[in-house]
Amino acid sequence: MTVPSQLFTAIQLGSLTLPNRIMVSPMCQYCAVDGNPVAWHFGHLGSLAMSGAGLLCVEATGVSPEGRITPGCLGLYNDDNQAHLQRLVDSVREISPIPLALQLSHAGRKASSRTPWDGGSLIAPSDGGWVPHGPSAVAHKPDEPAPHAMTEADIRHAIDSFAQAARRARAIGFDAIELHMAHGYLLHQFMSPLSNQRTDRYGGSLEKRMRLPLEVFRTVLEAAGTDLPVGVRLSATDWAEGGWDIEQTVEMARHLEAAGCAFLDISSGGLSHQQKIPVGPGYQVNFAAEVKAAVAIPVVTVGLITDPAHAEQIVRDGQADIVALARGFLHDPRWPWRAAAQLGGTVVPPRQLLRCLPHGHAPIFGDVRIGQR
Incomplete structure (x- = not known):
């Protein structure tokens, strides 16, 4: 008897139902x-x-001009941004019923950067960049100038920017929001003792370092409304001595769950140039499993997961509830079709593609039947 695929079962993210447990991870395009x-x-x-x-998450979108990673990153901080993003969402909705999430972000001291294919280095204001902001005047890399250490007024502006972007995302019609608190961007910078050397109420103890991210979360949740799920991406570890680690991540996860978080997306790294990451298939799954053991809300795992059988085993073993792919989708945009064929699952394609499978192929489209003419 064939065991039904767990990867192709539905799951709830707050009020949102996903048809399966495969997520397209947000991927910056820098254009x-x-x-x-x-x-x-x-x-x-x-x-x-x-x-x-089951879910498509749009790339990291800056909540303010200075919050963009590069000049080529998406933003949602003015009416023009909102109108253009509305057209993008409308165009996707015309061709697919896939639920859409938007990742809201502020790059902090990693802002004003060149694109990866141009080296990723900091762009000086004289070359068209801007002065990045951060929790403390601590540079991301030794050869870069330090960011502007944020004042309380700067912090309030950042909180307000997240809230306004969330209201815009709701107006556009996104199905969920993911707050970016990972990869060395602003909210992660406030959490990590490597980048946060403040002595006020936003720095020092774990409780104080978590204060701003939690304030942003609560403000965004209120702005989004009760029927728009808000989740969070966390870096489980800085992969650097003295930095943010899995124990602090678990504590943050518990606070976020108590505050009404709909899901947690567990990644790692991105904050320190001294990071040493043992990269390999599923290298972050154990972190997701530790977080999942501490909370009741759905947990997403991500990180070089490309084999459908591996993804299935992660969900079946209870290490995570959802598997997110990024590079895997760039290489194979129909990855769920291949996974469904291998695992005995089903997907719902656009009607125009119903006839694309070769004769005798596994019935991944369920009971759909089409005629010939």
Whole structure:
């Protein structure tokens, strides 16, 4: 008797039902203009929307101009951004019913950077960049200038920017929001003792280092409304001595759950240039499993998971509730189709693609039947 696939079972994220446990991870494309999506975004996300995944999360989107990682990153901080992103969402919705999430972010001291293919280094204001903000005047890399240490007024502006972006995301019609508290960006910078050397109420003890991220979360949750799930991406560890670690992540996860978080997306790294990461398939799954053991809300794992059988085993073993892929989808935009065929699951494709499978292929489209003419 064939055991039904767990990867292809439905799951709830707050009020949102996902048809399966496969998530398209947010992937920065670095080609926006003034924060607005361009033709590339329409093609890129349109292709991923037809993947059969349970959730598609749009790339890290800056809540303010200075919060963008690069000048080419998406933003949601003015009416023009909102109108362009609305057109992008509308175009995706015309071709697919896939639930859409938006990752809201502020890059902090990692802002004003060049694209990865241009080296990723800091762009000086004289070259078209801007002065990044951070919790403390501690540079991301030794050869870079220190960021502006945020004042209480700067902190309030950041909180307000997240709230306003959440209201815009709700107005656009996104199905969920993911707050970016990972990968060395602003909210992660406040959590890690390597980047946060403040002595006021936003620095020092774990409780104080968690204060701003939790304030942002509660403010975004209120702005999003009760029927729009808000989740969080966390870096489980800085992979550097004296930095943020899994024990602190578990404590933060418990606080977020108590505050109303709908899901937790567990990644790692990105904060310190001294990080040493043992990269390999599923290298972050154990972190997700530790968080899952401490909370009752759904937990997402991510990190070089490309084999459908591996993804299935992660869910079946209870290490995580959802498996997110990024590079895997860039290589194979129909990855869930392959997973469904291998695992005995089903996906719902656009009607125009119903006839694409070869004769005798596993019935991954369920009981759909089409005629010939």
